[in-house]
Amino acid sequence: MANVIKLRKGLDINLKGKAAEEKANVKATGLYGLVPDDFVGVKPKVVVKEGDCVKAGDALFVDKKHPEVKFVSPVAGTVSAVERGERRKVLSVQVTAGGQQEYVDFGKKNVAAMKGGEVLTALLEGGLFAFFRQRPYDVTPAPEVAPKSIFVSAFSSMPLAQNFEFALKGNEADFQTGLDALAKIAPTFLGVSAKQTAPALTGAKNVTVTVFDGPNPAGNVGVQINHVAPVNKGEVVWTVNPEVVIFIGRLFNTGKVDLTRTVAFAGSEVNAPKYVNMLVGQQLTTLVEGNVSTDKHIRIINGNPLTGTKTCKDGFLAAQATEVTVIPEGDETHELFGWIAPRLNQFSASRSYFSWLMPKKEGYVLDARVKGGHRHMIFSGEYDSVFPMDIYPEQLLKAIITGNIDSMEALGVYEVAPEDFAVAEFVDSSKVELQRIVREGLNMLRKENE
Numbered sequence: 086m087a088n089v090i091k092l093r094k095g096l097d098i099n100l101k102g103k104a105a106e107e108k109a110n111v112k113a114t115g116l117y118g119l120v121p122d123d124f125v126g127v128k129p130k131v132v133v134k135e136g137d138c139v140k141a142g143d144a145l146f147v148d149k150k151h152p153e154v155k156f157v158s159p160v161a162g163t164v165s166a167v168e169r170g171e172r173r174k175v176l177s178v179q180v181t182a183g184g185q186q187e188y189v190d191f192g193k194k195n196v197a198a199m200k201g202g203e204v205l206t207a208l209l210e211g212g213l214f215a216f217f218r219q220r221p222y223d224v225t226p227a228p229e230v231a232p233k234s235i236f237v238s239a240f241s242s243m244p245l246a247q248n249f250e251f252a253l254k255g256n257e258a259d260f261q262t263g264l265d266a267l268a269k270i271a272p273t274f275l276g277v278s279a280k281q282t283a284p285a286l287t288g289a290k291n292v293t294v295t296v297f298d299g300p301n302p303a304g305n306v307g308v309q310i311n312h313v314a315p316v317n318k319g320e321v322v323w324t325v326n327p328e329v330v331i332f333i334g335r336l337f338n339t340g341k342v343d344l345t346r347t348v349a350f351a352g353s354e355v356n357a358p359k360y361v362n363m364l365v366g367q368q369l370t371t372l373v374e375g376n377v378s379t380d381k382h383i384r385i386i387n388g389n390p391l392t393g394t395k396t397c398k399d400g401f402l403a404a405q406a407t408e409v410t411v412i413p414e415g416d417e418t419h420e421l422f423g424w425i426a427p428r429l430n431q432f433s434a435s436r437s438y439f440s441w442l443m444p445k446k447e448g449y450v451l452d453a454r455v456k457g458g459h460r461h462m463i464f465s466g467e468y469d470s471v472f473p474m475d476i477y478p479e480q481l482l483k484a485i486i487t488g489n490i491d492s493m494e495a496l497g498v499y500e501v502a503p504e505d506f507a508v509a510e511f512v513d514s515s516k517v518e519l520q521r522i523v524r525e526g527l528n529m530l531r532k533e534n535e
Contacts, residue, residue, distance in 0.1 A: 089296040089297075090299075090312050091298050092297060092308070092473040093299060093473070094299075094300075094469075094470060095242075095299055095303060096300055097244075098244040098301065099432075099446065099448070099449060100412075101353040101447070101449060102245060102352040102353040102354070102411075103447075104248075104351040105358060106360065107360065108362065109359040109360070111361045111372050115182045116182075117180045117367055118168075118179040118366050118368065118401035119146070119158070119177065119404075121146065121156070121177075122176075123403045123404035124156065124404060125223060125224045126222065126225050126531070127215075127224075129147070129156070129175045130148070130149045131146045131175060132144050133146075133178065134164065135164050135165065135166060137164045138162070138163055140189045141158055141161050141186060141342055141343075142157050142158065142188055142189030142211065142212065144158075144212065146175065146178055150227075154209065154214055154228060155214075156215045157211070157212030157342055158180050159180075159366045159367070160186065161185070162181050162182040162183040163180065163181050163183065164178065164180055165179050165180060177401065188343075189341070191210060191211050191342070192340045193338065193340045194337045195337075196266050196269065196337050200269065201270045204266045207336065208266075209228060211342050213329065213336060214228060215404075216329040216405070217325055218324045218325075219322065220307065220321070220499065221498070221499035221500070222530070223502035223503065223527060231321070232270070232323040233272075233314075233321065233322060234271050234314055235271050235274070235322070235323045236273075236276065236313075236322060236324045237264070237267070237273065237274070237275050237292075237306070237325050237326075237327055238324075238327070239277045239278070239281065240277060240278040240281060240304045241304040241407070242300065242301035242302060243304065243391050243392065244301070244390055245349065245390060246407070246408060247348065247360075248349070249281075249328075250282075250283045251347070252346070252407070253286070253327075256334075257285040258334065259331045259335050261285065262334035262337050262338055263332070263334035263337075264289055265291050267330070268291040273291070273292040274295060274309070275289050275292045276295050276296075276309040278296070278297060278303070279297065295313055297309060302473070302507065303473065305504055305505055307474070307500060307501055308473055308474055310324075310500065312475075316499050318494060326407070328407055331346075344366075345363070346363065346364075347360050347361075347362055347407070348362070348408060348409055350408075351408055351410050352410040353411075353413065354377050354411040354413060355376060355411050356377065363402050365402060366401045367401065368402075369397075369398055369400050373398040373409075373411070374398060382415075382417050384412050384414045385400070385410075386409070386410040387400065387402065388406045388408055389408050389410060391508065391510075392507045412450075413450065413452035413453070414452060415453050415454035428440060430450075432449040432451060434471075434511065435512075457514070457516045459516050459517065460515045460516065462479070462482065462515050464479050465514075468482075470512075471512055472506075472508070474497075474501070476500065477496055481496040481497065482506075482522060484498075485498070485523065486522060490533060493526060498530060502523070502527075504520070
C-alpha cells in the first residue's frame with residue numbers, strides 16, 4: 086500500500102476555463118520551433134543550417150558543455166530558420182514540416198534486459214535526456230553525474246492544469262516502460278494525487294508510489310522531494326515530467342522519437358476549453374485563431390497562469406508545457422474605487438473581498454494585472470502559510486537577495502525551484518517577483534560552485 090502524505094499548507098485557485106475532458110483536432114501550420122530557453126542551463130550549439138533536411142529525431146542543436154545532450158527535431162522537414170537575437174543568442178531553430186514524415190530509427194529495445202548505462206545512452210541518442218531537470222539548480226543535468234534518485238510527479242495542482250489521468254489514457258504501456266527505464270538508472274519515486282485512481286499510476290511497477298493529499302502546490306515535484314527524500318549539498322536528484330515518461334516509453338517500444346503530448350487549452354478567454362494533441366514546438370497560431378475571445382486584450386501563456394511564460398499566437402509550444410492558457414491582459418480595465426468595493430466575484434487569498442465566504446466557488450476570472458505597487462518584503466508569515474516545504478521561505482529569499490551563499494545553503498536552496506514559490510508570489514502583498522529572485526539565486530549559486 087502506497088504511503089500517504091497529507092499537506093495542509095497551500096492554496097487552490099479555482100479559475101474559469103478549465104479544459105473539458107474531450108479532445109479537439111487542431112490543424113498544424115506546418116512550422117515548428119525548438120527554443121533553447123526552454124532548457125534552463127543549456128548553452129546551445131546549432132548543428133544544422135538553413136535548408137538542411139532533417140528527420141524526426143535528428144539533432145537541431147546540442148549543449149556546448151555536454152555535446153552528447155542533443156535537442157532533436159519533432160518533425161521531418163526542412164530547417165527554415167535559425168533565429169538569433171542580441172549577441173547572436175539562439176532564440177529558436179525552426180523546421181517546416183514535409184509532406185512525408187520520416188523518423189530516425191533508434192531500434193526497439195527490451196528495457197528489462199538493459200543496464201542503467203545502456204538506458205542513459207539510448208536517452209541521449211534519442212534526445213530525450215534534454216527534457217530531464219535536476220535538483221539542485223533546476224537545470225538540465227550533466228549526464229556524467231549519477232543521481233541518487235529520480236522523481237516523477239503524476240499530477241499538477243496549479244490552476245487550469247492538465248489532468249494527467251486523462252492524458253494517460255491509451256498510453257499506459259508506454260508510461261510503464263518509461264518508468265521501467267528510469268528505474269534502471271536510479272531508484273525512482275512516483276508522486277500521485279489522492280484523487281487519482283488510474284491503475285497505471287496507483288499500481289505502477291518498479292517505482293515507489295507516494296500519495297499526496299493537499300492543496301496547491303502539492304503537485305510540485307520539489308514539494309514531493311522535500312517530503313520523501315530531501316536533497317543535501319553534494320547530492321543530485323533528477324526530475325521528469327510525466328508526459329516525458331511517455332516519450333521515453335515510446336522510444337523503447339517503437340524505436341522512434343514521438344513528441345506528441347496532450348495539451349490542455351484552457352482559460353477564461355477560450356471559447357471552448359478542451360484538450361488537443363500537439364507536438365513539442367508546434368506553432369500555436371491555428372490553436373488560438375478563432376478559438377479565443379476577440380473583444381478584449383488577451384495574454385497567451387505557455388503553461389499555467391502561475392508558472393508559465395508569456396507568448397503570442399505565433400509562438401511555439403514550450404518543451405515542458407502541458408497547458409496553453411489564455412486570460413485577460415487587464416490593461417483595458419478601469420475601476421473607480423475598485424480597491425474598496427466588496428467584490429463577490431473576484432478571488433482573494435485574504436479576507437479583503439467577501440468572496441472568502443465562498444471558498445469552494447469556481448469560475449473566477451483573473452487577469453494579468455499586478456494590482457499594486459512594489460513594496461519592501463516584510464516578515465509576516467504570508468509566504469509560509471502557502472509553502473508546504475520544511476524551509477523558511479522568507480529567510481531564504483532574503484539570503485538570495487543579499488547574496489549570502491552560506492545562509493542560502495543552510496536554508497535549503499538546493500531543494501527549491503522557482504515554481505515552488507509560485508503560490509507565495511501570488512499571495513504576496515508586496516508584489517515581489519519571487520520566482521525571478523529564486524532563479525537568479527540558483528544561477529548565482531551554480532556559477533559559484535562550478
